[in-house]
Amino acid sequence: SQTIHQWPATLVQPVGSPLSLECTVEGTSNPNLYWYRQAAGRGLQLLFYSVGIGQISSEVPQNLSASRPQDRQFILSSKKLLLSDSGFYLCAWSSTLGYEQFFGPGTRLTVL
Amino acid sequence: SQELEQSPQSLIVQEGKNLTINCTSSKTLYGLYWYKQKYGEGLIFLMMLQKGGEEKSHEKITAKLDEKKQQSSLHITASQPSHAGIYLCGADGLSNSGYALNFGKGTSLLVTP
Numbered sequence: 001s002q003t004i005h006q007w008p009a010t011l012v013q014p015v016g017s018p019l020s021l022e023c024t025v026e027g028t029s030n031p032n033l034y035w036y037r038q039a040a041g042r043g044l045q046l047l048f049y050s051v052g053i054g055q056i057s058s059e060v061p062q063n064l065s066a067s068r069p070q071d072r073q074f075i076l077s078s079k080k081l082l083l084s085d086s087g088f089y090l091c092a093w094s095s096t097l098g099y100e101q102f103f104g105p106g107t108r109l110t111v112l
Numbered sequence: 113s114q115e116l117e118q119s120p121q122s123l124i125v126q127e128g129k130n131l132t133i134n135c136t137s138s139k140t141l142y143g144l145y146w147y148k149q150k151y152g153e154g155l156i157f158l159m160m161l162q163k164g165g166e167e168k169s170h171e172k173i174t175a176k177l178d179e180k181k182q183q184s185s186l187h188i189t190a191s192q193p194s195h196a197g198i199y200l201c202g203a204d205g206l207s208n209s210g211y212a213l214n215f216g217k218g219t220s221l222l223v224t225p
Contacts, residue, residue: 006154034212043217044200059212090154100145101202101213103155 002027006091006104013111019064019078021107023091026072031093033074034101035066039087050074051096086111116201118216125191126224133186133219135201141181143204145213150197158186191223 003026013019025031035047046059048066056066063082067075074091088108092101115138125131135144143162147155159168161177161184168175172195174187188195198220202213 041217044202044215046212046214049212088152092155099143100157100160102157103147105154106152108152 002093002102004091004093004102004104006089006107008107009105010108011110013081013109015083015111016080019076019081019085019109021076021089021091021109023074023076023104024072025074025093028072028093028095030071030096032096033068034092034094035074035076036090036092037087038090038106044090048076081111083111085109116203116214116216118199118201118219120219121217122220122222124222124224127192128190131188131191131221133199133221135184135186135216137182137203139182141177141184141203144177144181144184145202146175146184146186147200147202148197149200149218155200188221191221193223193225196221196223 005024007022033050036044037047038044047064048056048058050056050068053068053071056068064076064078086109088106090106091104094101117136119134123131143160145160146158148158149155159170159175161175164179164181166177172189175184177184184201186199198218200215200218202215
């Protein structure tokens with residue numbers, strides 16, 4: 001069966017510090033991968049999606065970036081965090097048919 | 113872009129009562145997904161609806177998609193404390209998002225003893 005992992009589970013970082021969140025998927029090949037952010041009162045916002053290694057599409061301009069160095073690995077990064085980057089970050093995968101998405105447990109990021 | 117409005121924003125019901133959550137789209141829905149999220153956790157996939165008039169059930173949760181495919185409802189029968197959480201509807205987004213989903217802001221459900 002397929003599983004999706006995210007780490008760390010929680011993170012507290014100062015403003016201006018770098019960020020690296022990792023997401024890995026097991027039990028499937030060539031998945032579509034997604035990064036979402038869930039902020040209070042704003043619902044789920046799609047940040048990035050990827051349909052293959054090295055293929056990243058950005059939905060919202062911001063100081064975050066994403067990379068997919070391996071088929072089942074998706075990384076969310078920032079060089080300098082802002083206060084507004086605080087939130088709950090969720091990684092998700094779907095099959096190449098693109099139907100339902102399956103979500104990881106999330107990373108709670110607090111930027112102070 | 114496609115907007116999804118969920119109502120109500122929050123709901124408190126007594127255990128054993130029935131409840132309904134609505135999700136309305138500004139455009140025709142080609143795929144409507146219901147998820148449940150426990151507080152501080154990831155999303156759990158509940159059901160997907162694609163056809164007008166379609167109805168699916170899982171245990172005590174029933175979801176329907178109207179004939180015009182612009183509104184979906186989620187109905188919980190005889191609610192239990194385990195049903196508490198945030199319910200989100202999602203829909204297939206614009207083509208430039210691939211298969212990414214647009215989500216409503218969620219409905220927070222609390223079930224009291």
